[in-house]
Amino acid sequence: MSAEPHVRFQAVSKSYTGVQALKDVTFDIARGELHAIVGENGAGKSTLIKLLAGAVMPDSGTILVKGTPFFPRSPKDSLRAGISTIYQVFNLLPDQSVARNIFLGKEPAAGGVWLAERQMMEKTSAMLATLDASHVSPRAAVRSLRVGEQQIVEIAKALLNNAELLVMDEPTSTLNRAEVDALFRNIRMLRQKGVTILYISHHLDEVFELADSVTVMRDGRHIRTSPVSGYTRESMIFDMIGREVPADLSAAAPVEEKVLLEARGLCAGTLLKDVSFSIRAGEILAVAGLSGSGKTELAKALFGEIPVNAGSILLKGRQFHPSPSGAIERGMIYLPEDRKNDGLLSEQSIKRNIVLSILPRISRKLGILNLRQEKRVAEKHVQALSIKTAGTGMPVDSLSGGNQQKVALARCLAADPEVLILAEPTQGIDIGVKFELYQFIMDQSRKGRAILLVSSEIAEIVRLSHRVMVMREGRIAAILDRAQMSQERILAVALGVETQS
Amino acid sequence: MRNTQAALGGILSSRRWINILGEQGFVVIFVLWLLFLTFTTRSFATLDNVSTVLRQAAIIAIVAIGEHFIVLLGTMDVSLPSILTVGGVFTGALMVNAHVPALPAVLCVLALGGLLGLANGAIVTRLKINPIITTLGMMYILSGIAFVYTKGRTIYGDALAPMDFLARGKLLGISAPILIMFVLYVIFHLVLRYTRFGARVFAAGNNEKASWLAGIKTSRVKQNVFMLAGVLAAFAGFMQVARQGSASASMGDDFLFPVLTAVVLGGTSLSGGKGKIFNTLIASIFLMTIKNGMILLDLSIYIQKIIQGAILILALSLDRLRTAKGAS
Numbered sequence: 001m002s003a004e005p006h007v008r009f010q011a012v013s014k015s016y017t018g019v020q021a022l023k024d025v026t027f028d029i030a031r032g033e034l035h036a037i038v039g040e041n042g043a044g045k046s047t048l049i050k051l052l053a054g055a056v057m058p059d060s061g062t063i064l065v066k067g068t069p070f071f072p073r074s075p076k077d078s079l080r081a082g083i084s085t086i087y088q089v090f091n092l093l094p095d096q097s098v099a100r101n102i103f104l105g106k107e108p109a110a111g112g113v114w115l116a117e118r119q120m121m122e123k124t125s126a127m128l129a130t131l132d133a134s135h136v137s138p139r140a141a142v143r144s145l146r147v148g149e150q151q152i153v154e155i156a157k158a159l160l161n162n163a164e165l166l167v168m169d170e171p172t173s174t175l176n177r178a179e180v181d182a183l184f185r186n187i188r189m190l191r192q193k194g195v196t197i198l199y200i201s202h203h204l205d206e207v208f209e210l211a212d213s214v215t216v217m218r219d220g221r222h223i224r225t226s227p228v229s230g231y232t233r234e235s236m237i238f239d240m241i242g243r244e245v246p247a248d249l250s251a252a253a254p255v256e257e258k259v260l261l262e263a264r265g266l267c268a269g270t271l272l273k274d275v276s277f278s279i280r281a282g283e284i285l286a287v288a289g290l291s292g293s294g295k296t297e298l299a300k301a302l303f304g305e306i307p308v309n310a311g312s313i314l315l316k317g318r319q320f321h322p323s324p325s326g327a328i329e330r331g332m333i334y335l336p337e338d339r340k341n342d343g344l345l346s347e348q349s350i351k352r353n354i355v356l357s358i359l360p361r362i363s364r365k366l367g368i369l370n371l372r373q374e375k376r377v378a379e380k381h382v383q384a385l386s387i388k389t390a391g392t393g394m395p396v397d398s399l400s401g402g403n404q405q406k407v408a409l410a411r412c413l414a415a416d417p418e419v420l421i422l423a424e425p426t427q428g429i430d431i432g433v434k435f436e437l438y439q440f441i442m443d444q445s446r447k448g449r450a451i452l453l454v455s456s457e458i459a460e461i462v463r464l465s466h467r468v469m470v471m472r473e474g475r476i477a478a479i480l481d482r483a484q485m486s487q488e489r490i491l492a493v494a495l496g497v498e499t500q501s
Numbered sequence: 502m503r504n505t506q507a508a509l510g511g512i513l514s515s516r517r518w519i520n521i522l523g524e525q526g527f528v529v530i531f532v533l534w535l536l537f538l539t540f541t542t543r544s545f546a547t548l549d550n551v552s553t554v555l556r557q558a559a560i561i562a563i564v565a566i567g568e569h570f571i572v573l574l575g576t577m578d579v580s581l582p583s584i585l586t587v588g589g590v591f592t593g594a595l596m597v598n599a600h601v602p603a604l605p606a607v608l609c610v611l612a613l614g615g616l617l618g619l620a621n622g623a624i625v626t627r628l629k630i631n632p633i634i635t636t637l638g639m640m641y642i643l644s645g646i647a648f649v650y651t652k653g654r655t656i657y658g659d660a661l662a663p664m665d666f667l668a669r670g671k672l673l674g675i676s677a678p679i680l681i682m683f684v685l686y687v688i689f690h691l692v693l694r695y696t697r698f699g700a701r702v703f704a705a706g707n708n709e710k711a712s713w714l715a716g717i718k719t720s721r722v723k724q725n726v727f728m729l730a731g732v733l734a735a736f737a738g739f740m741q742v743a744r745q746g747s748a749s750a751s752m753g754d755d756f757l758f759p760v761l762t763a764v765v766l767g768g769t770s771l772s773g774g775k776g777k778i779f780n781t782l783i784a785s786i787f788l789m790t791i792k793n794g795m796i797l798l799d800l801s802i803y804i805q806k807i808i809q810g811a812i813l814i815l816a817l818s819l820d821r822l823r824t825a826k827g828a829s
Binding site for chain 1: 696713714715717774
């Protein structure tokens with residue numbers, strides 16, 4: 001490791017229409033180290049990545065790469081400077097082969113014309129072997145690969161580019177445990193080869209497991225860069241969110257007598273079979289299960305997104321035939337799991353998104369909208385959920401992921417529902433905002449609202465819920481109350497190692 | 502010297518021009534075209550000619566309102582010109598053949614237009630058939646019906662005389678069709694901007710599934726939009742009969758290109774959820790001006806076609822260039 005840093009950020013600032021994404025950021029990334037960047041959504045992590053990738057230019061300040069000023073005008077300049085970026089959403093051509101993807105734009109050609117197919121395949125095989133993925137065929141279409149294997153294709157692309165700095169944005173967010181282990185082996189192998197790695201993650205465990213040093217960002221500012229050993233878990237979280245971790249939230253509200261939502265022998269879609277449960281006012285009932293267990297389908301069936309084949313649903317004691325508009329009229333609302341495709345109108349303003357489910361309530365005679373009321377309602381919720389924005393008239397696209405999720409939640413709360421179905425409300429959201437959302441979910445339950453919390457995060461379930469319904473193969477495998485609830489037990493039931501009725 | 506060069510460079514920088522051209526796309530071409538015609542032809546910049554252009558634009562512009570709503574939903578309706586034809590032929594049938602007075606006749610025509618639009622909407626929302634295919638089928642059916650009814654002959658007669666006011670009458674010194682066009686545009690601008698229905702159209706056009714999950718009855722919104730487009734197209738048929746003093750099964754034939762082009766040139770996003778209705782109005786007038794100018798310049802109808810097609814592609818390319826630059 002030489003004394004000169006691989007990358008030096010010097011007083012770098014960047015703002016997008018009204019929002020300051022980076023403020024006077026200064027820090028170094030040493031050559032050959034694994035440098036983690038942590039921070040909440042909106043802390044400025046993705047802007048840092050975009051600066052290095054040549055996707056945006058700083059407003060002021062300079063970036064030095066290996067001692068020379070770095071002013072990339074396009075992603076190509078960045079590649080030329082030895083910087084490769086692997087985004088959360090891969091940049092691959094799904095219908096092309098692995099080899100074609102790796103060699104995209106650098107295809108070896110015999111005589112400058114004929115594609116040297118065999119050479120390409122051989123080189124691809126060799127690269128896959130170094131990445132411990134010799135089981136992947138160079139000829140396979142990328143679409144047919146698993147997520148972890150697609151990621152390996154991305155890494156191979158970076159290797160072919162002779163990347164000296166590899167930027168990885170949330171690389172484990174879509175991987176299963178075995179894939180994560182494989183990824184970590186590859187990352188360590190790359191570091192041994194002298195590649196500098198910039199690793200952006202929500203998961204502090206990973207940071208402590210992998211990183212040499214860590215930079216904490218908050219609200220676009222650089223808070224601290226230090227060797228990982230200089231941090232404890234607690235001090236890192238403190239730096240990330242600027243305050244202590246909230247105390248145990250599980251001081252749950254008392255549950256009332258009144259049953260608000262009940263399902264009897266519900267069969268729906270192709271998966272759900274004979275599901276019966278009830279939720280009372282003030283209760284948080286979590287739904288746990290592996291993917292494919294039917295927990296997402298349950299939420300969808302209750303809201304009419306997939307057809308109910310048999311059984312019945314009672315909403316506030318009366319028969320309910322699921323449909324989104326009918327549900328909302330009767331006080332039940334749904335926060336969909338896929339916020340980008342199902343939850344938000346990307347091209348509409350923040351305020352329009354917030355009032356979307358209560359358009360009748362903000363209109364006057366003849367269906368004329370009360371735009372002043374729209375703004376008032378929106379501003380109230382923006383404040384209550386502390387959504388960071390330059391104004392409610394801004395497009396919802398201008399917000400960071402965590403704030404977008406808050407807008408989606410604001411739409412639900414604006415409808416003043418009695419029953420909330422929340423599907424993966426904190427997925428892809430980082431720690432600080434996550435705690436805020438937990439606080440909100442608890443508050444809703446204290447107000448006597450019934451909450452069905454569908455979640456893949458068992459820690460979240462144990463923290464928040466009064467009872468958990470564990471699903472497996474479309475059926476309820478067990479319903480556990482607080483006394484019986486533990487992370488291990490939930491997982492065991494979900495896996496089918498232990499059953500209990 | 503160097504300073505002036507730098508300044509010139511700034512003014513002429515290509516990115517800046519693409520931005521201006523793209524943002525106001527066709528408006529810039531429009532202004533250039535107006536200037537060109539004003540200086541090359543004697544009759545263009547006369548009040549008389551301007552009024553003629555606007556009156557010709559009126560009917561296209563009225564059909565384009567409906568198409569604008571449909572494109573806001575992210576789809577297209579190619580049957581509107583044939584609804585116009587059927588509306589026109591129905592007008593002729595009622596007034597000339599059945600001696601129905603103008604007022605009840607127009608109400609019947611509007612109802613028929615609404616019914617046809619509703620049929621489109623029902624097929625699209627209930628049978629889930631692609632809207633473009635649905636309306637393509639509808640276009641053939643309706644144009645066939647119009648021919649079967651008229652047997653290819655033109656319907657005309659003294660009974661149509663009271664309608665003349667709609668084509669040539671004046672209110673407050675403004676020609677009736679022009680006034681009707683402006684009033685309709687103002688009304689539907691307000692509808693889009695300030696009503697629940699407008700909000701639902703934008704929402705469903707932006708993201709149908711998310712809107713549905715948020716409790717908006719997107720099928721109903723779609724149905725209503727198809728119905729509205731049908732009513733407006735049939736009304737335009739009524740106006741067209743007033744204008745030409747007759748009805749025939751081919752009266753809507755030349756409307757498809759200008760109506761769709763007006764909406765697209767006006768910058769309404771083909772993927773839905775984004776667009777300004779007044780830009781559709783300006784684009785309708787623009788298209789008519791182009792046509793009028795080409796007639797004044799004595800170009801053949803075939804050359805006119807080539808130029809119209811080229812303008813459509815050119816305006817869209819400018820728009821694309823701008824968004825591509827903006828994104829980077």
